[in-house]
Amino acid sequence: MGFWRRFAFGLQKWMYGRYGSDTLNIAILITYAVLYIVAQIFWLPLLAWLSMGLLLWSFFRMFSRNIAARSRENRAFCSFFQRLAAPFRRSARSIKDRQHRYYSCPKCRNTLRVPKGKGKLEITCPVCGNRFVRKS
Ligand SMILES: [Zn+2]
Structure with missing residues (x-):
């Protein structure tokens, strides 16, 4: 060797x-x-x-x-x-990605994608079911 x-x-x-x-x-x-x-x-x-x-x-x-x-x-x-x-x-x-906006859920920090330019949206988090309103 x-x-x-x-x-x-x-x-x-x-x-x-x-x-x-x-x-x-x-x-x-x-x-x-x-x-x-x-x-x-x-x-x-x-x-x-x-x-x-x-x-x-x-x-x-x-x-x-x-x-x-x-x-x-x-x-x-x-x-x-x-x-x-x-x-x-x-x-x-x-x-x-210019067609969507990204938000993170205030409760569980999961990232959510919503279409842009739809005005105010009520977003429901699919992970924890938390609802919050954001401008898209
Ligand atoms: Zn959540």
């Missing part, structure tokens, strides 16, 4: 039962890279140390054997990020 194959095999064996990478880890690494670059440009040693902490955190998560806890963190992060990105996605869609 050549060196690289042995190396890959050993790494695989070592990673067995460990968590590995996920979306949260990639986000941590990107944040680390950005903070590190900013710290280098503006000469901020404290920020460089803080970004080091992010790097260590991502390593800790990657090599962790507590897979249940790590995937729980990842799920929490993904749903948080989706909530964060939802308004941007919604506005991007309403720019593309």
Whole structure:
């Protein structure tokens, strides 16, 4: 066996039962890279140390054997990020779609699409049955 194959095999064996990478880890690494670059440009040693902490955190998560806890963190992060990105996605869609308007239900945050230019409409949310009036 050549060196690289042995190396890959050993790494695989070592990673067995460990968590590995996920979306949260990639986000941590990107944040680390950005903070590190900013710290280098503006000469901020404290920020460089803080970004080091992010790097260590991502390593800790990657090599962790507590897979249940790590995937729980990842799920929490993904749903948080989706909530964060939802308004941007919604506005991007309403720019593309000129025949409809998009509203989010005030009760359950479900996105609703109504035809444009129909005046005042009473909208019924199909998910929770909540009714509200909006100008279309
Ligand atoms: Zn609703």
